[in-house]
Amino acid sequence: MLTLGGGCVVQLWNKHQKAKVTLLRIFKDLLQEVQARGEPAEGEHSIAAHLMRTRDEKGQPIPDVRIWSELSIFFFAGVETTGHTMAWVLHLISQHPEVEAKVLAELEELQLLASPQRPSPRPIEYTDLNRLTYLSCCIKESMRLYPVVPMIFRKAMRKLRVGNFTIPKGTFFIVHIMATHTSERYWERAADFLPERWLDPNCEYARPVTPKSRYVPTGPADLFAADKPVNGKCHAQKPVNGHACAPNGISPHEPHMDVEHKASVASLLSTFKFELADEMGGAEGVQKAQTYNITLAPEKGLMMHCIPRVSSANS
Template sequence: MQLPNLLKTPPFLQKLKWIADPVGYMETASQQYPDIFTTILLGSQDPWVFVNHPQAIQEILINDRKKFVAPSDKNKILQPLIGDYSMIMLDSDRHRRRRQIVMPSFHGDRMRSYGEIISNITEKVLSQLPKNQTFLARQAMQEISLQVILEAVFGVHEGERCQQLKHLTALMSDLFRSPLSSSFLFFPFLQKNLGDWSPWGKFVRDREKIDQLLYTEIAERRSQPDPNRTDILSLLMSAHDEEGQPMTDQELRDELMTLLFAGHETTATAMAWALYWTHYHPQVREKLLQELETLGENPDPMSIFRLPYLTAVCNETLRIYPVAMLTFARVVQEPVELLEYQLEPGTTVVGCMYLVHQREDLYPNPKQFRPERFLERQFSPYEFMPFGGGSRRCIGEALAQFEMKLVLAKILANYELALVDNQPEQPKRRGLTLAPANGVKMVITGKRARQESQLSMAST
């Protein structure tokens, strides 16, 4: 089988480069082959075709489940974190049925009920940061996003169980904070439990503790159902599939683990990038503040969410360094032609969101942070796709965007912050995502004038 533009570097070296420097790996390959190239690096010796052309990605995604399918065995890298029964790990009809159960919990109409939660948590976290002392924005944003997940998804606000979940989740997330530690996901032979002192042994122990907390929470909810609860766990427990069957404890646990890790880690990183860019480019921050001030006192969350320049700033943040680099893999089901290349059944293809967002023909000067590009033209779902696409598009997209906008608006309107230094922040692998290499070092220099009347974000 003739594969399109097969990279010549030995597979093991490709894999090491992909783990250590994914941005450099992708950009080097795309300089040689701008639209499509074939790698041998992800998992076994099977080749993966990286597709970076919007029309080709559209062809793949609109034929999802027909010419292309997304088999769960291509997502095995996530299994240690989220288990076997998460929606991400399900195939075809099982995936579709689970998505139908979970999707209503993340419907846009539900977002306004989370506005007060997000505002209060943001204020609490920022108010506890000492003035004129360096803090890591990525760490502070993780504190916010994790607490939002615990309250909105779990309905857990305070108490020992909440604190334990926060602590253990942060510990597990930090295992994959660097390219070196991320290697555990890419090399299964490293996943050896050599006791609590070993990295993987500690990971397994912490995962078991989280499981115990989750199953205890599920058992208590089942024994004491409360129809008035509106958190996502309660909604999932009351939902039924087409055959009238509720989700099992194991299925609930795996979905909760997915929301816990995929939900808070990615949003925290996106918000840290947004704080970086709005302070690295003061003119962007000033323009954003002017727009926020047009809403007057106590604007409701949905008015903030709909602000055009705020939306453009968040979109540009997600464009320049998308947190996720690739779409979920698809496998060719029948002979197809893609960009004039013949692909045979069994070929694995993946859309490269990072490289699509760096295309000069779509985004002139793509390395430049310029929110105005999202005010000047409309991009298709295959040209701007930070949340993936097709049947595997991120189900938490609405909550992530809502949280990102409200947190950024709340912080900028109420606090004066500054970058510790003006050195450009670079993207670095954090697990399967791209995060700021130095965590975005910042200081709070003071509160903004009239902060009491600005953006209290009262829930409506």
């Protein structure tokens, strides 16, 4: 979904640009501090040391502006987004006991769940991640409902044609990711938290839309049969029209973030049960507290009680 032109877009773009300038100033100061230390020692393996040693194809040090960009990626892009995503996942699972029960069953099957008989479950290994199928569905569904990057700002560098819209060169516009993620046009029961829909490997892709049907339902299993006819056509169609779900704007860092999300959430849920604190005002209060600066987050944080599973099991 696109929002084109208008004073609102310009204001948001200006806010985004000011935030970016402030961020670059911070990392410029950090770079100067690093450069003042001189050449990194041979055994130093910090991010700054690796960037200082990096050379381009001509053997020259990479420009300062490139180092600023890389520092912002390492210190910002992969921290706040991951933290907010984990918070939203834990919140949604805590609000749906039937979903939590399935996640715990999956962890128990892999001997990753704390219990009176196994108070210290074994550490999660990399090979476990691909076996956490249902937890992965929960994370994807959370990122659909609460994309930490709900809007992407762009400037057309040339004249573009997007769907029925012609975008003149130089136009500022917003790609409204959250609007697409929660649209009944693309998602059956779009407002509901339904991890099972992600058992369909093509779930994230936009479906063909016909005049007689606002959407082709997404999701298999007992919720939406994979061979369910829709207007005389089978649900299992070849995806078209690109992604209907892009919580990070189709980021090249998504595989790395996927590992972080699954490993971190699985570790937390294996040891703790999470319950929303009364101060949040329930799920409705969390919904009202949403705020968007660079990422989507509760305005004053997401307060939850962390209850050890072993002690709660013994009580």
